[in-house]
Amino acid sequence: MTEIHSTAIVEDGAILEPGVKIGPFCIVGKDVRIGKNTVLQSHVVVEGITEIGENNTIYSFVSIGKASQDLKYKGEPTKTIIGDNNSIREFVTIHRGTDDRWETRIGSNNLLMAYVHVAHDVIVGDNCILANGVTLAGHVTVDDFAIIGGLTPVHQFCRIGSYSMTGGGSAINQDICPFVMAEGNKAVIRGLNTVGLRRKGFTEEDRSNLKKAYRIIFRNGNPLKDALVELENEFPEDKNIKYLVEFIKTSNRGITR
Known part of the structure; x- marks a missing residue:
């Protein structure tokens, strides 16, 4: 059975699968689907055409599926899609896509630490770690098993390769190759991610x-x-x-x- 706190608002049309828990003061829009055993702890807002998979834990004050900050976005029916087993920490913002990719997509088994921003049309793969304050601009792609250090801005259209690791406070304005370590403002390659x-x-x-x-x-x-x-x-x-x-x-x- 689902559990919905008395102070939460779940609009008609939202689909909550068995085991979903909606905590105090959460708001779930009419076009949202949430998979089995996913937990919205408190003060979480999920709106737009949004699909969230199973066994996710979404912490307080997270915002998912709101309209893009791209000034070209005119309200097209774009999507936000999130996989399974993700931990999405406090104050994370994840915006819906635009008419480029038509969706923002986050895979499974990821950790998005506090204050991470995922902009429109971003693709995050599986098993990634985005540390506190990472900012992904529009159209960024993060491949599987990438680790991005805290307070790191990533320029729009950049790609972060699998098994790469970037140091905290780096500024990324070009693609980071797979398997390497990068750090600096602006970021430069420091070596192979051997460990x-x-x-x-x-x-x-x-x-x-x-x-x-x-x-x-x-x-x-x-x-x-x-x-x-x-x-x-x-x-x-x-x-x-x-x-x-x-x-x-x-x-x-x-x-x-």
């Missing part, structure tokens, strides 16, 4: 190949296009190198060096 890769179960061979790839891209001084050709020739079957190469080839804003 993080080991903790996530990357084999010694995986890490060795990525170290070679890191040197070829960031340390040997070769033109980037030549470095990518070298990687494709030397590691034709390595799935991590393939992802890294494709990430760089498809970068729209250029990569952080």
